[in-house]
Amino acid sequence: MAVQTVDNTTNTPAGTSVNLGPAAALSCRECGEKSPLGPVFACASCFGPLEVAYDLPEGGPEELRRRIESGPNSIWRYAPLLPVPADVAGKPNLNPGFTELVKADNLARELGVTGGLYVKDDSGNPTHSFKDRVVAIAVEAARAFGFTTLSCSSTGNLAGAVGAAAARAGFRSCVFIPHDLEQGKVVMAAVYGGDLVGIEGTYDDVNRFCSELIGDPIGEGWGFVNVNLRPYYAEGSKTLAYEICEQLGWRLPDQIVIPIASGSQLTKIDKGLQELIKLGLVEDKPYKIFGAQAEGCSPVAAAFKAGHDVVRPQKPDTIAKSLAIGNPADGPYVLDIARRTGGAVEDVTDEQIVDAIKxxxxxxxxxxxxxxxxxxxxxxxxxxxxxxxxALTTVVVNTGDGLKTLDAVAPTTGPTATIRPSLDAFRAAGLAAD
Amino acid sequence: MAVQTVDNTTNTPAGTSVNLGPAAALSCRECGEKSPLGPVFACASCFGPLEVAYDLPEGGPEELRRRIESGPNSIWRYAPLLPVPADVAGKPNLNPGFTELVKADNLARELGVTGGLYVKDDSGNPTHSFKDRVVAIAVEAARAFGFTTLSCSSTGNLAGAVGAAAARAGFRSCVFIPHDLEQGKVVMAAVYGGDLVGIEGTYDDVNRFCSELIGDPIGEGWGFVNVNLRPYYAEGSKTLAYEICEQLGWRLPDQIVIPIASGSQLTKIDKGLQELIKLGLVEDKPYKIFGAQAEGCSPVAAAFKAGHDVVRPQKPDTIAKSLAIGNPADGPYVLDIARRTGGAVEDVTDEQIVDAIKxxxxxxxxxxxxxxxxxxxxxxxxxxxxxxxxALTTVVVNTGDGLKTLDAVAPTTGPTATIRPSLDAFRAAGLAAD
Structure with missing residues (x-):
């Protein structure tokens, strides 16, 4: 366990000191025990998941709001609330975030929503998914800990996000994928020029192999964004909460609908909202959080509906492959949040997914x-x-781009008509009427 | 010629008055004759191309700069310089633009550029190409002229941009494409739910058919973004010039490299730079404009190198399909600008294109x-x-996203290695060294 035995209170593998801005320590979500900032993800006492604890900025909400609003048009405007150094915006990175919050009036009319319906459109990120947010934070942690290689296990989106971020930030990258991915995803993961390794096996095999690698001397100097850098990586999702509230004019939404893969994003959005309340940046009022799963991979929805606290693993079978985690690590926390806020966790069929895309x-x-x-x-x-x-303000989070899952809609999306180039043929096709 | 005979000085097909902000008239680029704002693209006297003439804002550069900087993070911050109403940002549209100007230090090192190298990255637009800029302006013209259907001929990118913009803005759309396009492009064009018509023929056949349609009563109420709305549409490219200068701290770049399809984008970027100088928003100093073509479709580069004023049409054969216009309408204007500014027009092979993508x-x-x-x-x-x-400041314009032309790099982009999930196999693949 080379990288995890380093004493992170004083130095890192590369001997530099750890400056991650307001991040003060790692804290166990189960037993609450604190440990120093370092590339570790599990509590030494109880093996619970670690998350970042902060010394949040003082000086009052007005000053903080001004500081944020005068910052860059990216997640770095929230640097005072993230585990990144204060000068992060000047370092080479992809500057993700501050994507558009679209006031979806046409959709609202169609769904009968009168209280304001918004889509937080994260397809606007550099590699067109919310993964750019979390990877950007992991990159800063990797810099702070002196890592030189960025890595991850992935089925597609994350591989591209890591490859692109590593290229910009000047890291070597080495990314692991199942060997039988679709060619399009392989191209997107490989084009950034890092090493891309196809593993003969399933995604689970890829993950197991990565855990082995982290424990081996080969893995020294390697930052796996979703393993040993996970506590930092996961914090990137808080920025979705910050942006939504700022873009609503420093207001909490009443209701927010979030997809569930591991469940991390949903829990971190809740954490971000709680921080804004604590800091006085938004009014303290109730909000409800709703989680979304595909019927073909709905372990958290099933537990929610059954009133269970425990999430029973499922074998995924859905077109929503980026959500297909059958044993979601943060499932129990998602259940807590949905119940605490008065929300719910629900699922839809693959057919309903395609209908909603359209x-x-x-x-x-x-x-x-x-x-x-x-x-x-x-x-x-x-x-x-x-x-x-x-009748209440509702935000739906869109985490990615349709260009990456063309196959989902291709069978049912095509030309209205195919005709000879003549006005008669056009009239005959019945398309002339306005 | 139904839509073109309307008297646009007083009203439009729908009877509303024309409010396109600072746009004062259309002006012939050949003979200079003015005509009223309307859905026309050719001069009534000499058949030369029409462009928008403005009453540019008064009040001095400081006031204008403040107004722009306090505007939205989209092309609408430049509304005082565009043919759009002042309240455009409040209307439903895709809000493209204000994409990142990336300081490309890694690339600069590799190319030996010391004076600052920047990539204007328009893949960050809503449908991931610069087309969102031009379509957004065309949409406002279509609104002003009372059109109800948005249309275009396209080989891909533009079809998606029109479909998406029409959906948001509440227009019907009807888009024409060659019937044998790749499925991916068809899906992207069709998913927005407008009518998509495959034409049995080449792109030239599609264009000819659209011209017929505009002249027929069927086409009444139809705005073809790249035909009868072209003078407005083309102005959208000026925003690239505005953004580059603002993002450089209200400075002109020394050198700027721009792709050439019809040549419109290059001429409008030059127009935008000239406006900024005239308004005192940037210092008046020399800049050089360079045009880029693929060797397999290089009519403007060939004319430039031969010292000709006339562009001889070519039959395109290149992987750069979005630049494959063999008879570019604005070719002669591009030659003028490259020569006037001391720039050049050059071409590269398909192999060099792929190398540059990587x-x-x-x-x-x-x-x-x-x-x-x-x-x-x-x-x-x-x-x-x-x-x-x-040694001088150079900007390279990136107009679109690699996800749309995966085929170009797919044959030469893949995994570094494919291995069994074991550390021995990983070592044997030679990837363990950092």
């Missing part, structure tokens, strides 16, 4: 991937069921 | 399409030839 494209001109289709599909289902209140 | 991905984590590969390839060639001065 609905969003048709009404708002946003082409989302299957994860976004899942989230909007669940929002629609919960509005129709009266669980989401149409 | 170079940009590897050094900066930006995955560009073939048009961007062409532009960077030409920049590299001109730096190596000593035509572009490495």
């Amino acid at each position: 609905l969003l494209a048709r009404t708002e001109g946003i082409f989302t991937e299957t994860a976004g289709g899942t989230t909007l599909g669940v929002a629609k289902k919960l509005i129709e069921a009266g669980v989401i209140d149409p | 170079l940009l991905a590897r050094t900066e984590g930006i995955f560009t399409e073939t048009a961007g590969g062409t532009t960077l390839g030409v920049a590299k060639k001109l730096i190596e030839a000593g035509v572009i001065d490495p």
Whole structure:
């Protein structure tokens, strides 16, 4: 366990001191025990997951709000609330975030929402998914700990995000994928010029191999963004909460619908909202958080509906591959948050996912991937069921881009007509009427 | 010629008055004759191309700069300089622009550029190409003229941009493409739910059919963004010039490299730079404009090198399909600008295009399409030839996203290795060394 035995209170593998801004320590989510900042992800006492604890800025909300609003148009405007050094915006990185919060009036009309419906459109990030947010934070942790290689296990989106971020930031990258991925995803992961290794086996085999690598001397100097850098990486999702509230004019939404893969994003959005309340940047008022899964991989929704605290693993079978985690690490925390806030966790079929992708494209001109289709599909289902209140402000999080999951809609999306180039043929096709 | 005979001085097909902000008239680029704002693209006297003439804002550069800087993070911050109403940002549209100007230090090192090298990265637009800029302006013209259907002929990128913009803005769309496009492009064009018509013929056949349609009563109420709305549409490219200068701290770059398809974008970037000088927003100093073509479609480069004023049409044969216009309408204007500013027009082979795509991905984590590969390839060639001065500030314009032209790099982009999930196999693959 080479990289994990380093004493991180004084130095790192490369001997530099750790400056991660307001990040003060790692804290166990289970037993609360504190440990120094370092490339570790599990509590030494109870093996619970570690998260970043902060010394949050003092000086009052007005000063902090001014500081944020005068910052760059990226997640770095929130540097005072993230585990990154204060001068992060000047370092080479992809500057993700501050994506558009689209006021989706056409969609609202179609769904009967009167209280304001918004889509947080993270397809606008550099590699077109929210992964750029989390990877950007992991990169700063990797810099602070003196790592020289960035790595991850991935089924696609994350591989591209790590490859691109490593190229910009000047790291070597070495990314592991199952050997039988679709060619498009392989190209996206390989084009940034880092090492891309196909593993003969399933995604689970890839993960197991990565854990072995971290424990071996070969892995010394390697930062696996979603393993030994996970506590930092995961914090990147807080920026979705910050941006949504700032873009609403420093207001909390009433209801927010978020996809669930590992569940990390949902828990971190809740953490971000709580921080804004604590800092006085938004008014303290109730909000409800809703989680979205595909029926073909719905372990958290199943537990929520059954009233269980424990999430029973499932074998995924859905077109929403970026959400297909059958044993989501943060499932129990998601259940806590949905119940505490008065929200819910729901699932939709693959057919409903495709319908929702088309609905969003048709009404708002946003082409989302299957994860976004899942989230909007669940929002629609919960509005129709009266669980989401149409008279309240609602935000739906779109985490990625339809260009990456073309196969989901291709079989049912094509030309209205194919004709000879003549006005008669056009009239005959019945398209002339306005 | 139904839509073109309307008297646009007083009203439009729908009877609303024309409010396009500072746009005062249309002006012929050949004979200079003025005509009223309307959905026309050719001069009634000499058939020359029309462009928008403005009453540019008064009040001095400081006031204008403040107004722009306090505007939205989209092209609408430049509304005082565009043919759009002052309240454009409040209307439903895709809000493109204000994409990142990336300081490309890794790329600069590799190319030996010491004076500052920047990539204007328009893959960050809503449908991931610069087309969102021009379509957004066309949409406002279509609104002003009372059109209800948005249309275009396209080989891909533009179809998606029009479909998405129409969905958001509440127009019907009807887009025409050659029937044998790749499935990926068809899906991207169709997913927004407008009518998509495959034409049995070449792109030229599609264009001819669209011209017929505009002249027929069927086409009444139709705005073809790149035909009868072209004078407005083309102005969208000026925003690239505005953004580059603002993002450089209200400074002109010394050298700028721009791809050439019809040549419109290059001429409008020059127009935008000239406006900024005239308004006192930037210092008046020399700049050089360089045009980039693919060797397989290089009519403007050939004319430039031969010292001709006339561009001889070519039959395109290149992987840079979005630049494959064999008879570029603005070719002669491009030659004028390259010669006037002391720039050049150059071309690169398909192999050099692919190499440049990979170079940009590897050094900066930006995955560009073939048009961007062409532009960077030409920049590299001109730096190596000593035509572009490495000691001066240089901007390379990236107009689109590599996800749309995966086929260009797929044959030569794949895993470094494919191995069994074991440390021994990893060592044997020679990837363990850092």
